[in-house]
Amino acid sequence: MKYALLILSNFKRHKLRTLLTIGSILIAFVLFAYLSAIRRAFQMGVSVAGANRLVVRHRVSLIQPLPQSYERRIEQIDGVVDATENAWFGGLYQDKPTAWAQIAVNPPEFLQMYPEFILPPAQREAWFKTRTGAIAGRKTAEKYHWKVGDKIVLTATYLRPKTGGNAWTFDLVGIYDGANPETDTTAFYFRHDYMDENRMFGKGMTGWYGIRVKDPKYAEDVARKVDATFANSPQETKTETEKAFVKGFAEQMGNIGAIVQAILSAVFFTILLVAGNTMAQAVRERINELGVMKAIGFTDAQVLSFVLAESLLIAIVGGLAGLGLGWMSVAQGDPTHGALPIFFFPPEARTLGLVIALALGLVAGALPALQAMRLNAVDALRRE
C-alpha cells in the first residue's frame, strides 16, 4: 500500500492521456452492455421457454386458424396434461400498429400453463369474473400510463366486432410482471370467450395451442402423436417444443442480428486494442525510469507489480464505469422503439465484462512490464 502514491503519481504525468484512455475503455464497455442486451434480445427468450410445453400450429403457417374443437382431441392424447387456445388479434392502438402482441386466451388455463406471468390473486379473480377483462404487461402499461380499471380501446384489423365498426373495448383488470427478466412483459391478453361472442366472422376458430406435457422427456413423442391425430384433415398441424418454436421465430429475424453483433464485437475489441496499445505505450515511454528504479534497489517483482497495478487500475476504472453506465442506459429501454421487447443487460454478461476488463489490464500491462523486469538497469539508463 505504501507504493500507492507512486502508482497514482504516474497517472498525473499525462493526465489527459490517462483520462482519454479511461474514456475509450468506458465507451467500449457501454457498447459491450448493448451488445449483450441485443444478443439476448434477438434470442427472444429462448432460454426460458418451458421444457414441458409444446406449440401446435397450422401446418401451412402460423396465420392459418385451427378449429377450437382440436382442444378436446389434443387433451385426449396420452402424455398431454392440458391444451389451451391462443389467438392473434393484431389490432391497432390509437390508430397505430403496435409492437406489442395482443392475444386472446382462456385465463385460468393460460395462467396455469404459463406461470411466468405473475398476476396478484385479486387481479386473477377479477379477470376470471370479467368477460371484457384484459391484462397488460408491466412495460406496456407503464408506457401508456394504464391503471387497473382503465378502459382500453383497440381497433380491429381483421377481427371485426359483430356490433359494427372496428372498435373493441376492454377493461384492464390486471397488470402482470415477468418471473424472469426474459419474460415478455409487453403483451396484452384478453379473453377468448369475449372475442368469440363478439366477433363477426371466424367463430369456432383459434390461432394456435399451447400444450403442457406430463414428462418433458417424451415431449417429441407427444408432438408426433398430435400431428398424427390431425394428419390428412383440412387443417393439419405442426407441433414442436416451445424452445424449437421460439428458436424458429427468432431465426426469422435472420442474419441482421448476427451481423449487428459481429460489427459491435469488432468495434469492442478494436477499441480495447487501441486503448491497450496506448497503455502499453505509456509504460514503454518511461522504461529508462524503471531502470532507475531498479538501480536504486527496487526488485524485479516490485517493478512488475507497479506496472501491472497501473494498467489494471486504468482497465478496471474504465471497465466498471462503462459497465455501470451501460447497465443504466440499457435499462432505459430498447433503442428501437419496441422492436425488441426483451431488452436487458444479462447478469452473466456483467461478469464476463469484468473478466474482460481484468484481462485487458493484465495483457496491456504484462508485455511492457515483462520487458521492464528483464531490463538491465545499466542498459535502461543508457537508453535515450
Added chain:
Amino acid sequence: MKPFRQLAALIAFNVRTLRGRLGSAGAAVFGIAGVVAVLVGVLSIGEGFRRVMVVAGKPDTAMVLRAGADNEMTSVLLRDDVELIRNAPGVAKDAQGKPLLSPELYVVVDLPKRSSHTDANVPLRGISQGAFAIRPEVKIIEGRTFEWGKNEVIVGRGAHSEFAGTDVGSELHFGTNVWKVVGIFDAKGSISESELWSDAAVLGPAYQRHASNSIVIAKLASPASFQQFKDALTSDPKLSVKVQTETEYYESQSRTLRGLVTGLAFIVCSLMGVGAIFGALNTMYTAVAARAREIATLEALGFGGFAVMMSVIVEALLLAVAGGVLGAGLAYVAFDGYRAATMNWQTFSQVTFAFDVNARLMTWAIVYALFIGLVGGFFPAIRAARMPVANALRER
C-alpha cells in the same frame, strides 16, 4: 500572406516527415477507417431495406385495402368490392381499354430457410392478369412464368436464395396442395423478390378463400389521379375501404424494421464517434508531444503560432480523409450487395434485401471522418501553438 506561406511550407514538411511517423499515423488512419467502415456497414442495412421498399412503392400505383386493415394479410375484399373498384375513375387502361388492376390474395406459407433449416413465413401472393403490367420491373430470369389456372408458382430471386425447395422443377407441399415451381423472377430489388407468386384464382380455393381477395392493386392514369380515385372509393357507401399509394403503404410497412436499424445505428454511431474522437485526440496529442522540440525549433525560426496550429489540424484532417476513404471503400467491398433476409414486423413475413452502400452513405461517412479529424486535431493543435519555446527546446 505570410502565415499562409508558412502554413504551406509546414504542411509540405509534415507530409514529407509522415514516413518517419508511419506507426502512429497508420494507427490513426486505420482507426478512423475502422469506425467509418463499421458505420457504413450498419447504415447500409437500413439503406438496403429502404431501397426494397422504395422500388416497390410507386406513386402512380394505388393499393386498396379493407378499411381498418393495416396490411395485406389482415385485409379482405369480397368479389362485389372488387367490381366496384374496377369501375372507379382514375385507373389507367390497357391496350384493350380494360382497367389496369390486379385483385390479389396474400397468404403466408412455411418454408425452411437454407441457412438454418428452420421454418420461416414466406409470402405467397395470388395475382390476376393485370399484375405484370402494373409491375413492369418483374422479369423471369430462369424457367418460365406460371400458367393461369394451374397449380404453379414462380419464385422471387430473394426468396429463391433464402429458402430451400424453391428451385425450378421442385414441388412445394402446402397442406394438401402441391405446387410446382416453374420459374424464378427478378424485380429490380423490390419487395416482390421476397415472394412466391401464383394465380389468385387457383390459390383462393386452396386456401378456403373462394370469394375473397386481400387487396386490389391499381395502376393510375397518373399520380395526380390518385385523389380522384381515392375520393370515389371512400365516398361510395357500398364500400368500406382504405386507399393508399404504394409508396405510402410500404412506408408504413417498413416502420418497425427501420426503427430497429436506425436505433441500433444511432447507438453504434454515437458510441463509436466518441471512441474515435478519443482515439484521434490521443494520436494527435502524442504526435504533438513527440515533436515538441521540432515544433519549438520551428517557432524559434520564426514560424507563427497560427501556422503551427493550422498545420496540425490539416495533418489530422488529411489522416481523417485517408481513413474515411479507406473505410468507405472497405465497407463497399465488404457489405455492398450482401443478401440478407429478415422479418417484416407488420405481417411477420419474410423480406429479403441486399445491403446498399451508396454514394450518399459514403459521402456522409467521409464527412463524419473529417469531423472526427477536426475535433481530434483541434485541441492538440492549440497545445502545439501555445507551447513555450524555451521549455520545449530544452526537452529531451
